[in-house]
Amino acid sequence: MEKLNHHVNAAVEKEAERQLAILTRGSAEVIPEGDLKTKLIHSLSMEKPLNIKLGLDPSAPDVHVGHTVVLQKLRQFQDLGHTVQLVIGDFTGKIGDPTGKSETRKQLSDEKVKANAKTYVEQFGKIIDMEKAIVTFNSTWLSTLNFTDVINLAAKTTVARMLERDDFEKRYQSGQAISLHEFFYPLMQGYDSVALKTDIELGGTDQKFNLLMGRQLQEAYGLEKQVVMTMPLLEGLDGQKKMSKSLGNYIGIRETPNTIFGKCMSIPDELMMKYFQLATPLSHEELADLERGLMNGSLHPRDAKVRLAKTFVTLFHSAQAAEEAETYFQNVFQKGQLPSEIPEFQWENDREVAIVDLLVTIGFFTSKSEARRMIQNGGVRINEVKVQDPKDDIVIERDMIIQVGKRKFMRIVVK
Amino acid sequence: MEKLNHHVNAAVEKEAERQLAILTRGSAEVIPEGDLKTKLIHSLSMEKPLNIKLGLDPSAPDVHVGHTVVLQKLRQFQDLGHTVQLVIGDFTGKIGDPTGKSETRKQLSDEKVKANAKTYVEQFGKIIDMEKAIVTFNSTWLSTLNFTDVINLAAKTTVARMLERDDFEKRYQSGQAISLHEFFYPLMQGYDSVALKTDIELGGTDQKFNLLMGRQLQEAYGLEKQVVMTMPLLEGLDGQKKMSKSLGNYIGIRETPNTIFGKCMSIPDELMMKYFQLATPLSHEELADLERGLMNGSLHPRDAKVRLAKTFVTLFHSAQAAEEAETYFQNVFQKGQLPSEIPEFQWENDREVAIVDLLVTIGFFTSKSEARRMIQNGGVRINEVKVQDPKDDIVIERDMIIQVGKRKFMRIVVK
Structure with a gap:
């Protein structure tokens, strides 16, 4: 040569x-x-x-x-x-x-x-x-x-x-x-x-x-x-500030498929293409197709965002996990298994908390022993997953949904 | 203890x-x-x-x-x-x-x-x-x-x-x-x-x-x-600037007794006590005596300066060298063995120069060979010392006196 x-x-x-x-x-x-x-x-x-x-x-x-x-x-x-x-x-x-x-x-x-x-x-x-x-x-x-x-x-x-x-x-x-x-x-x-x-x-x-x-x-x-x-620096889920762990506006690649999927669905529409361009391996041609679809209305932004969410879950977990996360998201958030209006609780305490303390703090129970009993009876869910052990400590995440019985819901909002 | x-x-x-x-x-x-x-x-x-x-x-x-x-x-x-x-x-x-x-x-x-x-x-x-x-x-x-x-x-x-x-x-x-x-x-x-x-x-x-x-x-x-x-920083012989080799306003402790003595005698009167205080080992009492003498006129500034000069030569060489330098200074500069008015030559070239070039440059000879002959005949002196070898390089010093024969004198002035 x-x-x-x-x-x-x-x-x-x-x-x-x-x-x-x-x-x-x-x-x-x-x-x-x-x-x-x-x-x-x-x-x-x-x-x-x-x-x-x-x-x-x-x-x-x-x-x-x-x-x-x-x-x-x-x-x-x-x-x-x-x-x-x-x-x-x-x-x-x-x-x-x-x-x-x-x-x-x-x-x-x-x-x-x-x-x-x-x-x-x-x-x-x-x-x-x-x-x-x-x-x-x-x-x-x-x-x-x-x-x-x-x-x-x-x-x-x-x-x-x-x-x-x-x-x-x-x-x-x-x-x-x-x-x-x-x-x-x-x-x-x-x-x-x-x-x-x-x-x-x-x-x-x-x-x-x-x-x-x-x-x-x-x-x-x-x-x-x-x-x-x-x-370029990628803005976080808030669409404003640089994505960072300390601001809580991030999608961590070691988070669960459902969390990644759900967080991704909360990205502001106007940021979606930037995420596609910078944070996925999609080719120039695929990106151009997407953009064209969004522009001429043949692609609904929600469907584009589902693709983004599945791309991330596929990258960070697997294609199968992406399918499952999509199904879960559709069942829970789109098919109305959750009420359309969920009350919110502004969480300002430590991010790590005993589940029984959390349940008392958000006002679902007046005592820890009540909360403990309900968990033992299988009546408490976090993001649709049943809590097994009343001794659990949990880590508060943005938009975490706490469910007690069939009707009580609370969305945890973190600043 | x-x-x-x-x-x-x-x-x-x-x-x-x-x-x-x-x-x-x-x-x-x-x-x-x-x-x-x-x-x-x-x-x-x-x-x-x-x-x-x-x-x-x-x-x-x-x-x-x-x-x-x-x-x-x-x-x-x-x-x-x-x-x-x-x-x-x-x-x-x-x-x-x-x-x-x-x-x-x-x-x-x-x-x-x-x-x-x-x-x-x-x-x-x-x-x-x-x-x-x-x-x-x-x-x-x-x-x-x-x-x-x-x-x-x-x-x-x-x-x-x-x-x-x-x-x-x-x-x-x-x-x-x-x-x-x-x-x-x-x-x-x-x-x-x-x-x-x-x-x-x-x-x-x-x-x-x-x-x-x-x-x-x-x-x-x-x-x-x-x-x-x-x-405090000690001003040099010019009485203005900090003593330093590069400014040429210094008394080097390895210079010859005659040079140290002569340079010391050129210190401005108003700086003399500062030199005594800072650069000699005289005691507080001796310094007070000196100052009193200068103030009430019982001590002539020139005599004080001779003491300073002898102190330096004693420190840097010996007491005997100080005596000899004093005698030399008195013979040459005070007893009129040199004419009272010596023409000056402003030296602006390199500080190191061949003696024959120096003699031509200051106008004592029109050719180097003439200068060489006069040196060989023992007719050239620098600061009263006979130049032995016409091949000598010499280092220009402030107030250096060049003498040819009995009557030609030139004082080298260095900026």
Whole structure:
């Protein structure tokens, strides 16, 4: 392949164009776009896959649909023959927050890091081919750096450049303290790209600064600069804010089929196509068909949403589970087995609660022993599933439906 | 000594007061002054000397009178029984400037660092007792820090705190780049105080920020905070700017007795007492006598300056050399062996020049061969010393007097 004749060049060029069209679709920014094409051509000519990197926070292993946007893009890269590099930022996790100020940056033990990594592998396996992905821990290279190496790393950027990052700038301007070590988190992420000779790094649009740091550091270390590809942030079920676990507006990929299906059906209509585009593996042609159907009225939005819900359940569980969840949803929510008007209870307490406490709190019983008896008699259901044990603790979920006997219903509303 | 009775306490208190008076004399700031007394009392009670630190730049080993201000203060500490810690900042020197921008921060080899350290020991030995001083290299502890240690170090301060340093703030405000690694130089210096459990750190007033960083870091690492003692900066021979080699307004302690004597005699009268106070070992009483004499006219300023000059030559060479330099100065400059009016030549070229080029440049000869012949005939003198070899390169010094034959004189004036 070293000597390329004109014929091969034309074929390579055409294939690069095809890949470029697929890969740039749905992305927020590709920086710089020209370099992506150059890298694709080089990769095809040399028959050498590109290295596509995604950095992972080792402390938050619960994957939700918002995360899968970038995973779907990684999957496209895999399908086109490229290599995915998953970098678990365990080095940062092992340091924790040396100031002790941040609860979310608690120091993680080796075991915890490994356990979290394992759950990533399990969950990511629903979207990308984990057999082909390379999983690395950045402590492998970062823990070997000594003070001199760190000084040399720090010398590659300036204080002003770091203060350009939105959040740093805001904190500096408003007089909020920025601990000096915080400047090292982007440098670590960037150095990962140096260590791994990454060709393309993916991330959400909120990661742009950190991703660009990879380019800057690779150049400073004499390497070819990576292409930065940002993906849009997906709004959560509220249709307003970025999907996140802490806001409760998420669809977790480890939730039950019925929960995933039900949550998906609650997505605002106007967001549906964005979910399809960013978070499913549907092809460009399938997406175009869907859009056309919705536009000309041949496809009812509810039916489109059912397809979305089934796609998610299929991805995260199985096709069979998707069928079952659809049936359940139709029986319970569409065929009127639940009353059309269910009273709501605004839940503001702990998310984890003893079932008997829950039943008393929402006013179905005046004492725990009453509630206990009813559970023992098989008269209490949560989301249509009979509660077996009056000692159960349950985790409150959005729109959870509590049923006592045949007629008493309550929908739990969580802020 | 563990159980102190009232009598001992009173004696200790009195001795601490005595030491405090000596030590604070001439200093610009003692931060905080109360802590210095507490440390002195503790030291006296426990019969445990205090650790007094001075940090040294390993790249500039030429000591001048400006540097001796802090050395004289160290000597006072030694005379009172305390321990001097000289820390050679070889770690910084070995890193050099990773950006490659700074000429003065060239990377130093191990050999060069050691050679420079040796010259420090030689030169400092003229002021302090090097047998009792502890000389350390900060690479000993700094080179053992790994990335995690560095992160923990960086976490002890904030970006805003670093940008409070005058020069950083000015550069940031004016848009001049500050490489991120530059923030580590104060941290290294401060960490030295952690590693050495320093009780008191000395430095010029321009070092205040870095010295305070030592306090901050010691506290963050759970140690007792050092006292910071700053000494005033000594103006150079021009009476205007801080004495420094690059400005040429210095008296180097390795210069010849005649040069030191002559330069000293050119100090502006109004600066003389400051030199006495800060850069000589004269006692408070001797200084008071001098000042009184100058005030009431019983002491002529020229005679006071001769005493200053002899004091310096005695310190840096010997008492005998001081006598000889005085005689030379009187013969040459005061007894009229030189004409009272000597023409001046403004020297703006390189400071190092071939003697024959110098003679042609100042217009004494029209060709180098003429100049060469005159040297060979023993007719050329520099500062009254005959030039032996026409191949000599000489270093231009302020007020150097070039003499050819009996009647041609030229004073070299350097900006």
